Each structure stands twice: as C-alpha cells, then as structure tokens.
Amino acid sequence: MPKLYDLEPSGNCYKVRLMCAVLGVPLDIVPVDFMAGAHKKSPLIDMNPFGEIPIFVDGDVVLRDSQAILVYLARKWGGESWLPSEPAKMAEVVEWLMVAENEIARGPNDARLHDKFGYKLDVAAAREKAARILGLMNTHLSKTQWLALGRPTIADIACAPYVAMSYEGGISLEPYPAVSAWLDRIKSIPGFVPFPA
Ligand SMILES: N[C@@H](CCC(=O)N[C@@H](CS)C(=O)NCC(=O)O)C(=O)O
Structure with a gap:
C-alpha cells in the first residue's frame, strides 16, 4: 500500500489524501511530528532533502x-480522466498545477x-497576491465549471484546498x-473528503 507522510492541517498533504480517496487508492497515512521538526531530520530529510x-x-x-x-x-x-496524455490537454491541466504552486x-x-x-x-503582500489570483479564477470560473478541460481534473484538486481555507488567512x-x-x-x-480547515 502506498504511504503518505502526512500532517492533518496541511493543504498540500490533504491534496494527496483527497486524490487517493477519489481514486479509491488505499493509503497508509503516517503522521509526521511537525512541531518536533521530524521533517527536518532523518529519515524524512533523507527522503526529501527540501525538508517538507x-x-x-x-x-x-x-x-x-x-x-x-x-x-x-x-x-x-x-x-x-484526471490528467490526460494528449499534449494540449495535459498542458491545460499543468497550467493550473503551476498556479497552485505559485x-x-x-x-x-x-x-x-x-x-x-x-x-x-509579509502578509499584506500575500493578501494582495490572493486578491489577484482569486479575481482571475473568478473570471475564469464564470465561464467554465472546472479549471481545465470542462471537467474535474487534478487542476481542481491542486488549487481548491488553499482557496477553500482562505478565510483562515483573513x-x-x-x-x-x-x-x-x-x-x-x-x-x-x-469520494470527496472534507477540507482540513
Ligand atoms: N511545493 C510543496 C510545498 C510543501 C510544503 O511547503 N509543505 C509544508 C507543509 S504544508 C512544509 O513541510 N513546510 C516546511 C516547514 O514549514 O518547515 C508541495 O506542494 O508539496
């Protein structure tokens, strides 16, 4: 069974839990002692040198x-379904993965x-960036039901969690x-599972 080193309130970890739930992929969830910095120490740092x-x-x-x-x-x-292999379609989904990451x-x-x-x-800068991307997404989603391809894809799974939890950032x-x-x-x-907030 695949294993996820996980933190419950993390939107990034949640994306993985959600996708597995939707796909019906069983997941061995390993809670990480984040407060103790377990992600910065061996064995986790050996698996991800970025310490995340x-x-x-x-x-x-x-x-x-x-x-x-x-x-x-x-x-x-x-x-x-969730990430097609046809080049233009795949790229349309990946555009939104980049939005999630940036x-x-x-x-x-x-x-x-x-x-x-x-x-x-700099929370003021973060809120300014939030307003810009939420405005762009609102315009886009006024014309289409889903971020890419007119159907649910990993674009939606990647972008939704931190947007849904925006209120926790004021x-x-x-x-x-x-x-x-x-x-x-x-x-x-x-298969949807509730957002962590
Ligand atoms: N680009 C990464 C970012 C991962 C990330 O920032 N994870 C946070 C938890 S949500 C983390 O481990 N941060 C390390 C820290 O704050 O010490 C992803 O999408 O998974």
Whole structure:
C-alpha cells in the first residue's frame, strides 16, 4: 500500500489524501511530528532533502511535492480522466498545477501560514497576491465549471484546498461567487473528503 507522510492541517498533504480517496487508492497515512521538526531530520530529510511534507512512497518510488504526487496518482490510477496524455490537454491541466504552486501558495496559503500558524512573512503582500489570483479564477470560473478541460481534473484538486481555507488567512471569498460555486462542485465529487480547515 502506498504511504503518505502526512500532517492533518496541511493543504498540500490533504491534496494527496483527497486524490487517493477519489481514486479509491488505499493509503497508509503516517503522521509526521511537525512541531518536533521530524521533517527536518532523518529519515524524512533523507527522503526529501527540501525538508517538507507531503512525502509519498509507492514501492521504490519516493516523491515530494503535492503537484508531482497528483501527477503520479492520476497517471497510475486515473486512466485518462484526471490528467490526460494528449499534449494540449495535459498542458491545460499543468497550467493550473503551476498556479497552485505559485500564485495560490504565495497568496492564500501564505496568508493562512501567517494568521493560523504564526509564520513571519509579509502578509499584506500575500493578501494582495490572493486578491489577484482569486479575481482571475473568478473570471475564469464564470465561464467554465472546472479549471481545465470542462471537467474535474487534478487542476481542481491542486488549487481548491488553499482557496477553500482562505478565510483562515483573513481572506473572504464573498467577492468571488464563481469561486465559491466551484468549491461547492468540488465537494460533490464522489469520494470527496472534507477540507482540513
Ligand atoms: N511545493 C510543496 C510545498 C510543501 C510544503 O511547503 N509543505 C509544508 C507543509 S504544508 C512544509 O513541510 N513546510 C516546511 C516547514 O514549514 O518547515 C508541495 O506542494 O508539496
């Protein structure tokens, strides 16, 4: 059974738990003692020298980064549904994986890290970035039901968690009704498990 080195409130770990739940992939969840810095010490630091979780292990395959893990799960267990192999379609999904890793991570995610977990960072800059990406997503989702390909893909799984938890970083989704409606659609995906917030 694949193994996930996990932290319950982490949106990045949650993405992996959600995708596995949706695909019906059983997962051995190994809680990481994050407060004690277990992710910065052996054996975890040997698996991920970046000192971060999630870490995903499937036999000989050891992966870091939630987006990379979603790619692996989708291609190994999701057929053509969640990340198709046709080049233009795959690229359309990957565009949004990059948004998860960049604009969302440095926007709503950073604001939450500051407010909920006391990380010292420029929260005003994070909130500005959040407003920009939420505005862009709202415009996009006013025209389409899902982020890519007009159907649920790993683009939605990657981008939803930190957007859904925006309020924990002092950001309201009220100005972004199309984003809120999209989050409701995600909650209706069979196998959905509640966001960690
Ligand atoms: N790009 C990575 C980021 C992973 C990440 O930042 N993980 C956080 C927990 S959510 C972490 O381990 N941070 C290390 C720390 O704050 O010491 C991913 O998407 O998985």
